[in-house]
Amino acid sequence: MPSLSVHLKERSYPIVIGRDILPRLGSHLKKAGISQKVALIVTQKEVVAHCQSRLSEALTSEGYEPSFFLASGGRSSEAAKSQPVYDKLIRHLASLDGKGQSIFLAALGGGVVGDLTGFAAAVYRRGIPYVQIPTTLTAQVDSSIGGKTGIDLPQGKNLLGVIYQPKMVFCDTALLGTLPGRHWSDGFAEVIKYGVIKDPRLFSLLEKYGKEGIRNNPRLLEKVIMRCAKIKAKIVSQDEADKKDLRIVLNFGHTAGHAIEAASRFSKVTHGEAVGIGMLVACDIARACGVLKDQSLPARLEQTLVKFELPLTYKGIEIETLFKAMGYDKKTLEGKNRFVLPVTLGKTVVLNDIPAAIIQSALTKRKN
Numbered sequence: 001m002p003s004l005s006v007h008l009k010e011r012s013y014p015i016v017i018g019r020d021i022l023p024r025l026g027s028h029l030k031k032a033g034i035s036q037k038v039a040l041i042v043t044q045k046e047v048v049a050h051c052q053s054r055l056s057e058a059l060t061s062e063g064y065e066p067s068f069f070l071a072s073g074g075r076s077s078e079a080a081k082s083q084p085v086y087d088k089l090i091r092h093l094a095s096l097d098g099k100g101q102s103i104f105l106a107a108l109g110g111g112v113v114g115d116l117t118g119f120a121a122a123v124y125r126r127g128i129p130y131v132q133i134p135t136t137l138t139a140q141v142d143s144s145i146g147g148k149t150g151i152d153l154p155q156g157k158n159l160l161g162v163i164y165q166p167k168m169v170f171c172d173t174a175l176l177g178t179l180p181g182r183h184w185s186d187g188f189a190e191v192i193k194y195g196v197i198k199d200p201r202l203f204s205l206l207e208k209y210g211k212e213g214i215r216n217n218p219r220l221l222e223k224v225i226m227r228c229a230k231i232k233a234k235i236v237s238q239d240e241a242d243k244k245d246l247r248i249v250l251n252f253g254h255t256a257g258h259a260i261e262a263a264s265r266f267s268k269v270t271h272g273e274a275v276g277i278g279m280l281v282a283c284d285i286a287r288a289c290g291v292l293k294d295q296s297l298p299a300r301l302e303q304t305l306v307k308f309e310l311p312l313t314y315k316g317i318e319i320e321t322l323f324k325a326m327g328y329d330k331k332t333l334e335g336k337n338r339f340v341l342p343v344t345l346g347k348t349v350v351l352n353d354i355p356a357a358i359i360q361s362a363l364t365k366r367k368n
């Protein structure tokens with residue numbers, strides 16, 4: 001079973017990746033040094049419905065005592081990353097702890113469950129161990145690795161948060177089998193991002209096989225997840241706290257992407273869809289700024305996004321709204337900005353203070 005690590009001295013941890021590996025979870029927890037008996041598994045019903053008994057068995061067979069907490073905010077999955085749900089989780093944790101148990105947390109789900117669980121683990125008793133068992137493609141290639149944890153406030157996403165590393169990331173690729181199609185595309189947007197910023201061979205593989213070709217080929221899927229996890233693990237190992245201008249490369253497509261996602265409250269563009277469009281916007285800005293060396297890259301990226309059923313344009317959002325979402329002053333369209341821009345496949349550059357007219361024109365080009 002392929003395994004890699006995030007290297008952070010005494011806080012280093014393994015990322016275990018494989019197919020149908022859930023039965024071996026208990027032994028991997030032992031290997032990762034989890035000595036607490038009670039496993040409080042934070043999850044959602046869409047996820048746990050498919051694997052509760054297998055998971056429980058994998059834990060009890062190694063002497064762990066599983067207990068489940070359903071993180072549901074009602075309206076949407078993201079609503080579970082909220083203060084009320086966090087509060088419930090912490091109280092539940094304290095009630096189990098009151099029985100004199102030694103506890104660790106396990107996040108079984110997508111990025112929402114992962115961020116919430118990691119945050120609770122970081123804060124409760126100033127930190128208890130937790131592990132990530134990601135079940136969406138986004139979580140397996142991105143959010144479960146790196147220790148960024150947090151919850152949302154009514155004023156905005158991820159406003160309460162802390163970096164707190166898990167003790168292990170355990171990716172069973174078979175758990176993705178029940179994931180709805182749109183969530184696959186969402187995760188593949190991040191996979192495409194890794195290809196552009198760091199891994200031309202991964203990008204070629206994506207071009208060749210497309211969404212269904214990878215989704216329906218377990219060995220290829222595992223390979224793709226492995227390559228992405230490796231890139232993220234390496235970047236996090238070098239720049240855990242986002243201080244050295246290395247982790248920023250993961251933001252490729254995210255500057256315009258976040259703005260499109262935030263401004264699309266009605267048309268509901270997903271994160272991955274917005275990042276896909278954001279990567280195209282970054283290509284156009286790179287060309288206008290004269291840093292794009294590989295002129296064929298934007299067209300290749302467009303074709304790849306189409307192969308993964310990701311949109312090339314957004315609609316119903318005013319450019320001014322996007323500028324505002326990016327932190328610009330409404331009247332003058334002046335503001336500081338920072339974009340990760342492609343140079344060639346696998347190579348990027350970070351530029352600051354790009355003229356507003358260039359950004360405006362790139363955003364306009366992608367408006368439907």
Ligand SMILES: NC(=O)c1ccc[n+]([C@@H]2O[C@H](COP(=O)([O-])OP(=O)(O)OC[C@H]3O[C@@H](n4cnc5c(N)ncnc54)[C@H](O)[C@@H]3O)[C@@H](O)[C@H]2O)c1
Pocket residue numbers: 044045046047077078081109110111112113115135136137138139142143144145146147148149157158175176177178179180183186
């Ligand atoms: N910490 C980080 O570094 C980081 C990075 C990227 C994103 N994020 C966060 O991650 C969140 C998004 O995560 P996501 O895209 O995984 O979405 P998600 O966690 O909301 O999951 C999407 C939906 O799929 C369901 N689901 C999950 N696994 C399933 C499975 N195997 N089968 C069937 N249904 C399943 C979930 O219950 C949910 O309804 C956002 O809150 C974002 O801010 C964090």
Ligand SMILES: [Zn+2]
Pocket residue numbers: 190254271275
């Ligand atoms: Zn992202």
